[in-house]
Amino acid sequence: MxxxxxxxxxxxxxxxxxxxxxxxxxxxxxxxxxxxxxxxxxxxxxxxxxxxxxxxxxxxxxxxxxxxxxxxxxxxxxxxxxxxxxxxxxxxxxxxxxxxxxxxxxxRGVGDQIRPGMDRLKGFTEEMRELGKVPSSKILDRRVVQDRSISSIFGLPSTAPLLRLTRVRCGDDIPMSREIAWYNLAAAPALEEANLSGSVYACLAEKCGARLVKCEQTIEATTPTQQECELFAFDEPVPCLLIKRHSFAGDGQMIEYVEGLFRGDMYSYRLKLSG
Incomplete structure (x- = not known):
């Protein structure tokens, strides 16, 4: 019964x-x-x-x-x-x-969970607009760094300059993700002084001539830290998705490496597979 x-x-x-x-x-x-x-x-x-x-x-x-x-x-x-x-x-x-x-x-409403597709490369800003939501970002930290471990991911010397950008990404003013991204300044030097309050992908294409054409990414389940719980206004930890992405320009140069933490209570990915 x-x-x-x-x-x-x-x-x-x-x-x-x-x-x-x-x-x-x-x-x-x-x-x-x-x-x-x-x-x-x-x-x-x-x-x-x-x-x-x-x-x-x-x-x-x-x-x-x-x-x-x-x-x-x-x-x-x-x-x-x-x-x-x-x-x-x-x-x-x-x-x-x-x-x-x-x-x-x-x-939150019935069926209000974010379900973006993974059929092509696109940034958060474009993704939110396709889903009918207003995208916005808050930059928490922005600096030029030298990082041996991250440089090795790019295949660059340990002293290579990288732009490290930490942002909170929102849809309709609700925090959806926290991302830490590194950008290869040797391939996109104009990014260092550019306005990055909007879409970095659009800035790369328009200001740096480095349009991203492909990426490799992994998705892992993870538990947010106390600081991340405060960021998302969680009373207690809620499972999240950790997405790591390597993005490349048309000439094969790696331009971006990003680690994005997406809240699991509002975000799920939709895959299209064919046999």
């Missing part, structure tokens, strides 16, 4: 469309829709989980909505804070909520 489900209360079902049509500022409080029963075998946290799921599916709780704080909702419903925590965690595990640190839990 399948697990019982509990959807919106009848009065919420009748009025859902009318309430959804209101401007967000005029919509009723979430408490209008929630009713927990004590005459059913379904645990309270599961009742709350199912009712919140219904509100998300119908759009009453739209993407980006910040849910009430655990303590506030627990007091309003007359239940323990643990009950609220279990419901919120269950919805996060179903990839419908994301944790935004002190903001609390935010609605």
């Amino acid at each position: 399948g697990k019982p489900t509990l959807r919106l209360i009848p009065e919420a079902n009748v009025e859902a469309k009318e309430k959804l049509a209101l401007n967000p500022a005029d919509r009723p409080s979430i408490m209008t829709y929630l009713r927990l029963r004590d005459d059913t075998a379904m645990p309270l946290y599961q009742q709350l989980e199912e009712q919140l799921l219904a509100l998300i599916e119908t759009g009453i709780l739209s993407v980006g909505t910040i849910l009430p704080a655990e303590r506030q909702l627990a007091e309003s419903l007359g239940v323990s804070r643990v009950t609220i925590q279990r419901a919120y965690i269950a919805l996060r595990q179903r990839q419908l909520l994301i944790s935004q640190g002190r903001k609390g839990f935010v609605v």
